[in-house]
Amino acid sequence: MMLSTPAPTKAPKAPESPEAAGRAEVRTGLVRPDKADVTALLGAFCFFLSAIEYMIPKPLPFMRLGIANLPILLAADLLPLPWFLVLALVKVVGMSVISGSLFSYIALFSLAGTLVAALVMWAAKRAGGRRISAVGVSVLGAVASNAVQVVLARAVVFGDAARLIAPVFLGMGLVTGALLGLFAERFTATSAWYARASGRSGA
Amino acid sequence: MRSAERAAAEAARLAAARAKRAARAGAYDALFAPWTLSAAGFLVSIAFLFQPVLGLKALLFAAFLAAALASGKKVSLAATVFVSLGIVAANLLVPVGKVLWRLGPVLVTETALWDGVGKAVTFEGLVYVSKATIRPGLRLPGRFGSIVARAFVYYDRIIEYRGRLKPATLFEDADALMLAVWDDAEAPEAPPPEARPPRGALGYVLAAIAVAASYAALAAGILGR
Numbered sequence: 058m059m060l061s062t063p064a065p066t067k068a069p070k071a072p073e074s075p076e077a078a079g080r081a082e083v084r085t086g087l088v089r090p091d092k093a094d095v096t097a098l099l100g101a102f103c104f105f106l107s108a109i110e111y112m113i114p115k116p117l118p119f120m121r122l123g124i125a126n127l128p129i130l131l132a133a134d135l136l137p138l139p140w141f142l143v144l145a146l147v148k149v150v151g152m153s154v155i156s157g158s159l160f161s162y163i164a165l166f167s168l169a170g171t172l173v174a175a176l177v178m179w180a181a182k183r184a185g186g187r188r189i190s191a192v193g194v195s196v197l198g199a200v201a202s203n204a205v206q207v208v209l210a211r212a213v214v215f216g217d218a219a220r221l222i223a224p225v226f227l228g229m230g231l232v233t234g235a236l237l238g239l240f241a242e243r244f245t246a247t248s249a250w251y252a253r254a255s256g257r258s259g260a
Numbered sequence: 261m262r263s264a265e266r267a268a269a270e271a272a273r274l275a276a277a278r279a280k281r282a283a284r285a286g287a288y289d290a291l292f293a294p295w296t297l298s299a300a301g302f303l304v305s306i307a308f309l310f311q312p313v314l315g316l317k318a319l320l321f322a323a324f325l326a327a328a329l330a331s332g333k334k335v336s337l338a339a340t341v342f343v344s345l346g347i348v349a350a351n352l353l354v355p356v357g358k359v360l361w362r363l364g365p366v367l368v369t370e371t372a373l374w375d376g377v378g379k380a381v382t383f384e385g386l387v388y389v390s391k392a393t394i395r396p397g398l399r400l401p402g403r404f405g406s407i408v409a410r411a412f413v414y415y416d417r418i419i420e421y422r423g424r425l426k427p428a429t430l431f432e433d434a435d436a437l438m439l440a441v442w443d444d445a446e447a448p449e450a451p452p453p454e455a456r457p458p459r460g461a462l463g464y465v466l467a468a469i470a471v472a473a474s475y476a477a478l479a480a481g482i483l484g485r
Binding site: 105155162215218219244249 | 350442
């Protein structure tokens with residue numbers, strides 16, 4: 058991605074077939090979007106955010122800020138549970154293939170952290186409804202993810218010393234979870250893409 | 261002027277290193293089919309994980325490091341040393357076994373030290389075996405595989421996106437990015453498997469040797485304990 062060049066205006070291509078026309082209707086919000094397509098797009102954003110996160114120095118490879126969980130947070134309202142879990146798996150497998158860490162502990166930490174975060178966020182969203190904000194959902198997911206990673210770190214890497222990193226790691230989850238939640242709250246309120254993907258917009 | 265020359269020399273050195281890595285990756289990918297490699301990597305990583313003798317584990321680690329280098333993947337020995345020292349240091353924080361030395365307030369104990377070294381070798385060894393055996397051309401089977409492949413197509417579109425993400429207009433810019441990536445008339449289909457010439461027998465033979473050697477080392481480790 059070029060972050061330094063101006064965005065060219067992109068002329069939309071005309072649909073060439075009934076199938077393409079159907080997909081275009083989906084994209085303009087006339088019918089509900091294809092779940093596989095939304096899952097793939099959000100999965101791609103997980104890969105992208107993970108690549109950005111990869112560039113941020115960290116003391117240990119699995120100690121991540123969790124920004125790659127942002128698309129999963131956004132998906133909590135967009136996808137039904139089976140597709141939501143597929144997205145979590147796409148994120149873990151795709152990121153592991155990109156970074157070449159599929160058979161390492163890093164993938165194990167990623168799998169456990171992502172699945173637990175996804176399930177906790179899903180449950181919080183469903184149980185809390187409108188009473189819980191995106192910040193609350195995100196903080197719960199981030200802290201749960203980091204907690205399960207500390208437990209894994211104790212089992213496979215650090216032993217009893219894991220309790221020494223736990224406060225820092227859980228505190229980090231609290232802060233990054235809150236920041237991601239704030240971003241998600243503002244993004245979902247203003248995003249035209251989000252409105253289309255959730256089938257709420259005819260624009 | 262000198263600093264400009266130094267910067268140019270550094271850029272040339274990095275470009276040469278990248279070209280060498282790309283050449284190694286090309287030769288490696290011509291030798292091994294992605295599925296053969298990943299299957300071999302999976303089997304080898306299990307044998308490595310359960311290897312009980314630290315010396316043999318260290319030998320396998322060295323072999324994985326060599327394979328990762330040969331595969332053209334970027335390898336940072338400094339990061340490996342840094343992470344390994346972190347793991348060993350964390351294990352030393354809880355003293356277990358005979359006291360070997362005192363480093364200020366920290367007791368270096370025998371069991372904790374070897375546990376830490378073993379965990380560090382395992383952690384980094386699995387990273388290197390993954391680097392050597394998981395190739396970008398790997399295509400996963402089934403419907404799940406096709407969704408992952410479609411996600412990679414979207415990922416390419418994100419990378420190729422030429423818009424800006426500015427802090428002042430982050431939300432609008434992020435929305436524009438999502439719309440631009442999504443707003444093609446064609447939803448991306450999973451790309452067909454890359455048409456590559458079939459690999460010769462050498463790749464399969466080498467992969468089989470690696471698997472056999474890792475399990476022979478595992479058997480030797482278990483029997484020799």
